[in-house]
Amino acid sequence: MIRVESLHKVFGPKPDEALRLLAEGRSKDEIREATGDVIGVQDVSFELKPGEFFVIMGLSGSGKSTLLRCINRLIAPTSGKVWLQTEEGEVDVAQVGPAELRRLRQDHLAMVFQRFGLLPHRSVRDNVAYGLEVQRVGRAERLRRADETLEMVGLGGWGDVLPSALSGGMQQRVGLARAIATGAKVLLMDEPFSALDPLIKVQMQDEMIRLQRQLGRTILFITHDLDEALRLGDRIAIMDDGRFVQVGAPEKIVTEPRTPYVADFVAHADPTGVITAGTVAVPPDHERVDVLRHEPGARVIAHRTQADVEIEVADDGRVLGMRADGASVELVPLDTLLEEETPTSRYRDRAAVLRVDRTLRGLLAARNLCNLPALVVDEQERLVGLVTEREIIHAIIEKRGHDGDTNGVTA
Amino acid sequence: MSAWLTDDIFDPIRIPLDDWFSDAINWLTANYRPAFQSLKVPIEFILDGVNGVLQWLPPIAFIVLVGFLAWRWAGWRIAAFTVAALVLIGMVGLWSLTMVTLSMVTASVLVCLILGLPLGILAARSDRFQAFLRPVLDVMQTTPAFVYLVPVVMLFSIGTVAGVIATIIFALPPLIRLTDLGLRQVPEDVIEAAEAFGSSEREVLFKVRLPLALPTIMAGVNQTIMLALSMVVIAALIGAGGLGRPVVEGLNALRIGQAGIGGLAIVLVAIVLDRLTQALGEGSRAGRGG
Numbered sequence: 001m002i003r004v005e006s007l008h009k010v011f012g013p014k015p016d017e018a019l020r021l022l023a024e025g026r027s028k029d030e031i032r033e034a035t036g037d038v039i040g041v042q043d044v045s046f047e048l049k050p051g052e053f054f055v056i057m058g059l060s061g062s063g064k065s066t067l068l069r070c071i072n073r074l075i076a077p078t079s080g081k082v083w084l085q086t087e088e089g090e091v092d093v094a095q096v097g098p099a100e101l102r103r104l105r106q107d108h109l110a111m112v113f114q115r116f117g118l119l120p121h122r123s124v125r126d127n128v129a130y131g132l133e134v135q136r137v138g139r140a141e142r143l144r145r146a147d148e149t150l151e152m153v154g155l156g157g158w159g160d161v162l163p164s165a166l167s168g169g170m171q172q173r174v175g176l177a178r179a180i181a182t183g184a185k186v187l188l189m190d191e192p193f194s195a196l197d198p199l200i201k202v203q204m205q206d207e208m209i210r211l212q213r214q215l216g217r218t219i220l221f222i223t224h225d226l227d228e229a230l231r232l233g234d235r236i237a238i239m240d241d242g243r244f245v246q247v248g249a250p251e252k253i254v255t256e257p258r259t260p261y262v263a264d265f266v267a268h269a270d271p272t273g274v275i276t277a278g279t280v281a282v283p284p285d286h287e288r289v290d291v292l293r294h295e296p297g298a299r300v301i302a303h304r305t306q307a308d309v310e311i312e313v314a315d316d317g318r319v320l321g322m323r324a325d326g327a328s329v330e331l332v333p334l335d336t337l338l339e340e341e342t343p344t345s346r347y348r349d350r351a352a353v354l355r356v357d358r359t360l361r362g363l364l365a366a367r368n369l370c371n372l373p374a375l376v377v378d379e380q381e382r383l384v385g386l387v388t389e390r391e392i393i394h395a396i397i398e399k400r401g402h403d404g405d406t407n408g409v410t411a
Numbered sequence: 412m413s414a415w416l417t418d419d420i421f422d423p424i425r426i427p428l429d430d431w432f433s434d435a436i437n438w439l440t441a442n443y444r445p446a447f448q449s450l451k452v453p454i455e456f457i458l459d460g461v462n463g464v465l466q467w468l469p470p471i472a473f474i475v476l477v478g479f480l481a482w483r484w485a486g487w488r489i490a491a492f493t494v495a496a497l498v499l500i501g502m503v504g505l506w507s508l509t510m511v512t513l514s515m516v517t518a519s520v521l522v523c524l525i526l527g528l529p530l531g532i533l534a535a536r537s538d539r540f541q542a543f544l545r546p547v548l549d550v551m552q553t554t555p556a557f558v559y560l561v562p563v564v565m566l567f568s569i570g571t572v573a574g575v576i577a578t579i580i581f582a583l584p585p586l587i588r589l590t591d592l593g594l595r596q597v598p599e600d601v602i603e604a605a606e607a608f609g610s611s612e613r614e615v616l617f618k619v620r621l622p623l624a625l626p627t628i629m630a631g632v633n634q635t636i637m638l639a640l641s642m643v644v645i646a647a648l649i650g651a652g653g654l655g656r657p658v659v660e661g662l663n664a665l666r667i668g669q670a671g672i673g674g675l676a677i678v679l680v681a682i683v684l685d686r687l688t689q690a691l692g693e694g695s696r697a698g699r700g701g
Contacts, residue, residue: 074607106609117604121622131608133618182608 001218002048002071002186003090007080009066009242012037015078028241040066041077042242050085050185051216057229057265058239064222067239068190070094071220072109073101084108084186106135110179114191116171118163124174125150125159131182149181150174152214153207169200173207180215189221193228205231226269230254238262250274255400271399277363278356279401280392281376281385284313286402289386303373303386311375317382322351324372334362337369346371353377356384360395363387440565447566454579455572457521462514470501473510481683485690492686496679505654505676512643512653512680515571519578519639520632523586526579527635528628531590532616541591548584556581556645564649574651578642585634593627594620629692636688640681654680 010018018037021030028039041063048054058064069075071082073093082093086108093104110131118127125146126133132142150156153173163171172192179187193201205228212219223229229236230250237247238261246258254274257263282288284301292300298314309329312320322329327349334352352366352374366374367389374387391402439447465473474497482490500509534541560577567573597620605619621628647655654677661670 072607074603102609102611104609105607109607111604111607113600113604113607115600117600117607119601119605119619119622121625130605130618134608134610134614178608188607 001050001052001085002220003081003083004047004071005045005081005083007041007044007067007070007082008039008078009041009063009070009075010037010078011040019079039242040075041070044080044239044242044244046237046244046247048186048218048220050218053212053219053221053232053234055221055223055229055233055236056239057223057226057236059224062239063242064224064239065190068188068220068222071186071188072105072111102134106131106182108184109186109188110182110184111188112172112175112179112190112192114194116163116168116175116195118171118174118178120162120164122162123160124155124163124166127163127174128159128177128181131178131184135182145181146177149177152180152211153177167200168196169204172196172204176208176211180211180217185218187217187219189219191222191224194224201228208232226265230269230274238265251276251279255279266399269399271396272360272364275360275395275399275401276356277354277358277360277374277376277387278378278384280360280363280395281356281387282391282402283385284383286385288402303388305388305390306373309372311373311383311386313383317380319353319375319377319381319383322372322375324348324351329372331375334358334366334374338365343369348372351375355379360392363392367392436562436565439562444566448568451567451572451576454518454522454575458514458518458572458575461517461521462511465510465514466507470497470506474498474501477683481687481690484694485686489686489690493683496683500676500679503672503676505657505672508652508654508656508673509676509680511571512640512655512677515575515578515643515646515651515653516636516639516684519575519582519643520636522575522579523583523635523639524632527583527586527631528590531587531628531631532594534587534591535594535620544587548587551580552584556642557648560645560649569650571646571651571653573649574643574646577646577649578639581642582635582638585638586628586631589631589634590624590628593624593631596627597623626692629688633685633688633692636684637681640677640684644677 008019008022012018012035014035014037017035018031018039021034022039022042026034031037031039044067046054056064056067066075070077070080071093073082077094080094083090084093084104086104091100091104093101093109096104119130122130125143128146128149129142132145137145147156147159150159153176155170155173155177158166158170163174166174172195175192179189193204196204209232221229221232223232230253233250235247236250236253237244238253239245240261246253246262248256251274253262254266254269254271257266282303288304289301290304290307292302292310294300295312298312298320300310300312302308302310308325310323312322314320319331322331325348329348330350331353332350334354337350337352346368347370350370351372352370354362354366354374354376356376356378358376363374366387376384376387378384385402395401468476474494477497478490478494481493500506530544534544556577559580563573563577563580567576601623602615602619605615610618643651643653644655644658647653647659654673657673658670658677661667661673
């Protein structure tokens with residue numbers, strides 16, 4: 001959808017000179033000394049697949065807003081390519097003429113702003129219709145589509161009021177509706193929820209997840225909040241000092257931070273919604289799992305810290321049964337347990353079964369209900385591993401999977 | 412006393428700037444008077460049109476119309492004051508002169524709008540143009556009216572139209588300045604948003620900048636109207652008609668009463684115009700929200 005190749009942005013009087021020095025491997029301080037230029041974005045390349053939710057996370061001054069504005073050329077890149085997929089093939093946004101640039105902004109690249117950027121003299125409806133208005137869509141049609149989109153973001157019936165009459169969260173819904181209404185396949189979102197109260201922010205994130213499921217747009221989302229990035233992103237790029245320092249799925253970022261900088265960030269992130277059960281679980285062949293005995297077509301195993309809980313696993317990986325203190329244990333899917341009333345004391349006769357893609361949060365819920373190891377299984381119901389309190393605590397504190405594969409950098 | 416301590420020190424090096432100044436005006440008059448005279452044509456056209464309507468309109472109709480507008484824009488208090496002021500002006504026998512003054516103000520303000528808005532827009536777009544314009548506006552605004560009435564008379568001769576031209580020069584600066592200011596004060600994030608959605612420069616100007624600058628521009632219009640009114644009166648010195656005339660004649664002939672009612676009518680017109688245009692400005696602000 002979007003392919004960014006070796007994008008650079010230099011602010012200052014001698015950008016070409018600065019790029020040359022950069023290519024020679026000079027440091028930013030040396031370049032500033034020599035030319036007076038500041039490097040905003042340095043050699044960033046990435047590709048956005050259609051329908052992907054890509055989050056760029058960085059602190060202020062990391063260049064993330066500059067990078068976003070280079071995509072629709074609100075800031076002109078100094079060098080590099082910004083390939084945008086359109087019906088007529090790929091075009092380089094960095095190279096097109098002014099009329100074509102306006103057309104690309106109108107039809108393909110809608111934007112949502114941190115400070116909303118609404119037109120204060122226009123009604124909410126006319127704000128949402130603005131993008132269509134510059135696309136030269138007729139009045140009746142654009143107002144109809146504006147109302148439709150307002151309905152979609154939960155602001156049906158608010159079309160006639162001025163933006164100033166709305167709360168911050170509602171104003172940003174208007175900003176979101178304005179971007180969605182244009183029909184652009186790509187949404188550029190510049191810290192859209194940073195100006196909102198924490199509670200409203202979480203609401204808007206949920207709303208965003210819901211809308212994205214419904215609309216399937218390609219989203220480039222900027223934030224300085226790692227938890228927000230972890231919640232929303234299919235992939236996350238961590239940006240520091242104008243460069244991408246790590247790009248990957250949320251769980252990878254949390255469990256395998258590649259640099260101390262990323263690790264530092266991750267140290268303060270809430271891992272419970274990110275790390276998956278599959279990562280946390282101790283596999284049956286791990287040293288912390290003992291094979292107690294073999295039976296025909298199956299084996300009986302136990303977690304070393306809970307040797308009195310025996311689990312019988314068939315050779316094809318399916319779980320045949322569990323016994324605790326000699327008594328048989330009922331294996332229940334986590335969702336079934338959650339639907340039931342919470343027991344007064346934790347079950348010793350029922351154990352939770354979860355899929356690999358459930359997060360730590362699911363494991364915590366399971367642990368809250370059952371005082372037995374949770375079983376993590378894949379789509380074919382084959383046992384992936386066991387999770388006891390030990391693994392959960394380890395995952396929360398260390399932000400890593402079971403300690404069998406310690407490969408990331410620790411903070 | 413030593414010559415060093417008196418202004419005699421300057422005697423050997425007098426610059427004949429006054430001569431140069433009069434030479435310049437004489438040269439302009441001798442060579443370009445027809446050009447300047449032709450500038451009067453469009454102004455005369457506007458002035459005659461407005462004055463024709465105002466003189467033709469029966470006073471009752473005018474009072475009802477203005478009273479109604481005042482009520483709609485500014486509420487019943489100002490409407491009541493407006494009606495009372497107009498009735499009083501009529502009853503002291505200054506109706507026709509007041510209409511002449513109003514036509515002069517209207518004509519000058521119209522020309523100010525035609526010139527001032529584009530100049531203000533240009534000044535907001537270009538720092539260089541703004542830097543060039545600023546001293547010119549300073550001169551226009553601060554030169555005492557009596558000083559440039561003389562060149563105006565020499566270039567445009569005397570009369571009401573010459574008076575309107577002097578008025579335009581005097582009243583134009585605040586409109587340009589406040590248009591410039593209003594456009595520059597439009598929040599950058601709103602403009603950026605408009606650009607991000609693919610607006611052309613023209614669309615940004617007409618759909619974003621001008622509407623958001625409107626309250627400030629209206630403040631400029633209000634100032635221009637008030638300055639125009641004050642200048643229109645002074646313009647009676649060069650033979651312009653209207654309410655300035657009874658004041659000037661009354662002072663010359665020491666007819667205090669005549670000058671007094673002329674002055675009173677001017678004050679009443681000024682208050683009415685000020686309140687009405689301010690109410691309009693408030694209206695544009697209210698529509699914009701916080």
